[in-house]
Structure formats: C-alpha cells, structure tokens
Amino acid sequence: MRKTNIRVLAEMKARGEKIPMITAYDYTSAQLASLAGIPLLLVGDSLGMVVLGYDSTIPVTMEDMLHHTKAVARGAKESMIVADLPFMSYQIDAKQAMTNAARLVQEGGAQAVKLEGGEKISPTVARIVDSGIPVMGHIGLTPQSVHTLGGYRVQGRQRNEAARLLKDAKALEAAGAFALVLEVVPAPLAGLITRQLRIPTIGIGAGTGCDGQVQVLHDMLGLYTDVVPKHAKRYAELAESMRSALVQYAQEVEAGSFPAEEHSFSMNESLLEGLTDAQ
Numbered sequence: 001m002r003k004t005n006i007r008v009l010a011e012m013k014a015r016g017e018k019i020p021m022i023t024a025y026d027y028t029s030a031q032l033a034s035l036a037g038i039p040l041l042l043v044g045d046s047l048g049m050v051v052l053g054y055d056s057t058i059p060v061t062m063e064d065m066l067h068h069t070k071a072v073a074r075g076a077k078e079s080m081i082v083a084d085l086p087f088m089s090y091q092i093d094a095k096q097a098m099t100n101a102a103r104l105v106q107e108g109g110a111q112a113v114k115l116e117g118g119e120k121i122s123p124t125v126a127r128i129v130d131s132g133i134p135v136m137g138h139i140g141l142t143p144q145s146v147h148t149l150g151g152y153r154v155q156g157r158q159r160n161e162a163a164r165l166l167k168d169a170k171a172l173e174a175a176g177a178f179a180l181v182l183e184v185v186p187a188p189l190a191g192l193i194t195r196q197l198r199i200p201t202i203g204i205g206a207g208t209g210c211d212g213q214v215q216v217l218h219d220m221l222g223l224y225t226d227v228v229p230k231h232a233k234r235y236a237e238l239a240e241s242m243r244s245a246l247v248q249y250a251q252e253v254e255a256g257s258f259p260a261e262e263h264s265f266s267m268n269e270s271l272l273e274g275l276t277d278a279q
C-alpha cells in the first residue's frame with residue numbers, strides 16, 4: 001500500500017470518501033493505527049494531557065513534540081503523519097514558525113504540520129507551505145487559546161461567530177492549507193464550511209458533514225478518564241482492562257503464582273552443586 005499524501009486526501013474528498021484520522025503518540029499506537037488502515041495520524045499536542053498529565057496543551061514544548069513524532073514515524077509505515085506545532089512555537093513570527101515546522105519534518109519525520117488559528121495566522125501558513133511543508137489548519141475550539149476562549153466551549157453558535165469561522169476557513173484554504181480541523185463546531189456550520197471549501201475538513205465534535213473525523217486515541221479507547229468529552233465515542237474500555245490486569249498481576253506476584261514454569265528459564269542444575277554465596 002502506498003503512503004497517504006495530500007493528493008490522496010484531495011482525491012478522497014473529490015470522490016466523497018470519508019477520511020479517518022486518529023492521534024498517535026508512540027511507536028506501538030502508530031503501528032497499530034497504520035496496520036488498521038487509518039490514512040492520517042496526528043501527533044497532537046493533546047499528548048500533553050493524555051500522555052504527560054498536564055491539565056492543558058499549553059505546557060507542551062517543541063522537544064516533547066519531536067520526541068513523540070520520531071516514535072510515531074518509526075511505527076507508521078503507510079499512514080501520513082501530521083505533527084502539531086505546540087503553543088508559542090509559531091505565533092511569534094513566520095521565521096520562528098518555519099524553523100519549527102522544518103524541525104518536525106526534518107528531525108521528527110512528519111509529512112505535514114498542524115497549527116491553530118484562522119485568518120490572522122494565514123500569512124504564516126502561506127510562508128510554511130511556500131517552503132515546501134504541507135500545513136493543516138485548525139479552527140473552532142483551539143485548545144492552545146483556552147484562556148482567551150474562556151474555557152472549552154462550542155464555537156460558532158452565534159451568526160457573527162459562524163461568519164468569522166467561515167472567513168477563517170476560506171483564508172486558510174487561500175493560504176494553501178491542505179486540510180482543516182474543525183473542533184467543537186455545530187454540525188450545520190461545519191457542513192456549510194465543508195461544502196464551501198475545496199480542501200477536506202476533518203471534524204472533532206463537528207458532526208457528520210465533515211470530510212473526515214479525528215479522535216484522540218486515549219478517548220476512543222477509554223484509556224484517559226480525567227475528562228470525557230461529549231464528542232468522544234468509546235470503542236473500548238482499556239482503562240478498566242488495564243486496571244484489572246494490573247490487579248491480577250500484583251495478586252499473582254504476591255501469591256507466588258507468577259512467574260510460572262513457562263515464564264522461567266531452566267539450566268542443568270548439577271552445575272550449581274557446591275556453589276555458595278561466598279563463591
């Protein structure tokens with residue numbers, strides 16, 4: 001199977017084929033997602049919450065993103081990897097944004113980067129795209145701006161906000177973004193934006209009218225339980241499976257029933273004859 005690229009994604013939109021995307025943060029999850037046939041992997045800065053235990057994405061650094069992107073790149077053979085530019089790694093000026101985007105591609109092994117923001121950030125998007133790096137936009141609920149948004153709230157419910165989001169989406173498309181994440185946007189608005197754009201939209205909490213969907217891996221697997229977003233469907237309950245496996249393991253170690261013979265290694269015991277601690 002060939003590796004997904006931005007042309008494949010554009011063709012999928014043209015054919016009306018839905019695009020699945022999932023976050024991945026390490027070698028194993030990237031390998032599993034790639035083998036499952038998911039064409040797009042996002043090394044999201046959500047790793048700050050679900051892997052590193054921060055209470056937002058704001059503390060995530062470029063070094064964190066590079067560390068995890070490299071691991072994902074080793075595991076994802078067929079999926080295209082998009083890596084998030086973390087908070088304050090692109091907002092200062094286009095030079096900073098291009099330098100950090102290049103690091104995620106050159107050192108990290110990503111094929112594209114994602115950044116948050118609309119029309120205001122579009123000149124930066126154009127500069128990164130011009131330098132040869134595909135950019136995915138991200139509008140609606142933009143978690144890096146949680147403090148200016150006043151919390152994790154639905155975006156675009158008012159007419160002026162909806163008009164703003166449509167304008168942002170068009171500005172990002174004009175700047176050369178190859179796709180756009182719409183996060184926690186009412187479904188009718190996300191559908192309208194999707195129909196107005198040539199590039200694919202990838203929704204999270206944005207309804208079925210988007211061209212694709214993205215979910216945070218730990219949410220859909222039931223692994224991260226500190227916060228359970230309304231838009232996250234649980235496809236498994238891995239936290240519960242892990243908890244009961246760990247309890248059983250501890251009980252078996254305490255009872256001396258683990259390791260069993262099949263988990264141990266034998267030797268010719270006569271070789272031990274006469275050996276004492278002192279020797």
Ligand code: KIV
Nearest residue numbers: 023044045046181214
């Ligand atoms: O960081 C992330 O996981 C994201 C998705 C929620 C779109 O940006």
